Amino acid sequence: MTGNVIELKDVWKIYDMDEVKVNALKGLNLKIKNGELLGVLGKSGSGKSTTMNMIGSLDTPTKGHIFLDGIDISTLQESQLAQLRGRKIGFIFQTFNLIPSLTTLQNVMLPMMFQNKPYPERERVAKEILARLDMNHRLDHVPGKLSGGERQRVAIARALVNNPEVILADEPTGNLDSKTGQEVIKILKELNQKDKKTIVIVTHDESLVKICDRVCYLRDGAIIKEFKKGEKIDLDSVR
Numbered sequence: 001m002t003g004n005v006i007e008l009k010d011v012w013k014i015y016d017m018d019e020v021k022v023n024a025l026k027g028l029n030l031k032i033k034n035g036e037l038l039g040v041l042g043k044s045g046s047g048k049s050t051t052m053n054m055i056g057s058l059d060t061p062t063k064g065h066i067f068l069d070g071i072d073i074s075t076l077q078e079s080q081l082a083q084l085r086g087r088k089i090g091f092i093f094q095t096f097n098l099i100p101s102l103t104t105l106q107n108v109m110l111p112m113m114f115q116n117k118p119y120p121e122r123e124r125v126a127k128e129i130l131a132r133l134d135m136n137h138r139l140d141h142v143p144g145k146l147s148g149g150e151r152q153r154v155a156i157a158r159a160l161v162n163n164p165e166v167i168l169a170d171e172p173t174g175n176l177d178s179k180t181g182q183e184v185i186k187i188l189k190e191l192n193q194k195d196k197k198t199i200v201i202v203t204h205d206e207s208l209v210k211i212c213d214r215v216c217y218l219r220d221g222a223i224i225k226e227f228k229k230g231e232k233i234d235l236d237s238v239r
């Protein structure tokens with residue numbers, strides 16, 4: 001497939017609080033190309049996580065349109081959307097979001113259950129991916145008995161099992177020490193270059209910013225600046 005995997009067209013997200021309205025996104029436009037490694041930067045509260053939720057169709061816009069492989073997702077029923085999202089998108093969250101009572105293997109097998117894959121296939125695929133991430137010695141550990149870096153590798157494995165086109169990662173190195181963070185960066189880079197995955201990363205981590213093909217800078221719910229690969233990212237110019 002060529003062209004844009006995802007397109008956000010004039011997307012607004014307005015949270016209706018009791019007294020006030022919060023404009024989290026104000027007419028955001030974004031096209032993400034197939035195979036691109038895109039970084040999203042911006043101050044706290046600028047709308048990065050909200051943007052990720054829109055890209056991943058975890059949430060719906062108040063106004064505007066989101067296209068996934070050219071399909072306007074507002075035209076889909078929730079059940080169709082859940083299926084599409086499960087197949088096409090893998091999420092990596094800052095806080096890992098693993099299920100505490102499930103083992104490494106069970107956590108990683110779970111998304112395949114929602115795609116109605118038979119048990120033997122679920123187990124085989126989960127073990128293959130966990131082995132690739134060097135986690136095959138921790139299959140029976142629950143998340144509470146894993147290190148931070150191990151938890152993040154389980155979360156990455158879980159994001160990969162349905163072989164998604166797009167991986168969304170919100171601060172994937174945010175809770176890791178710099179050495180473990182480097183390992184995660186290496187994995188993400190390989191997924192982009194070798195496996196040709198489209199990846200969108202929210203990050204403050206400079207070494208992660210460096211591997212991006214393009215960086216979008218958000219302010220007050222809109223993209224105010226884009227940086228191409230290699231271009232000096234002068235944040236003073238946009239702050």
Ligand SMILES: Nc1ncnc2c1ncn2[C@@H]1O[C@H](COP(=O)(O)OP(=O)(O)OP(=O)(O)O)[C@@H](O)[C@H]1O
Binds near residue numbers: 042051
């Ligand atoms: N469920 C919600 N209800 C009301 N306001 C919200 C909700 N979620 C987010 N907001 C507000 O929308 C704005 C954007 O939030 P968002 O989580 O996208 O920021 P962010 O850029 O991810 O910040 P951070 O770097 O701190 O994670 C913030 O002002 C936030 O307070």
Ligand SMILES: [Mg+2]
Binds near residue numbers: 050
């Ligand atoms: Mg956030």
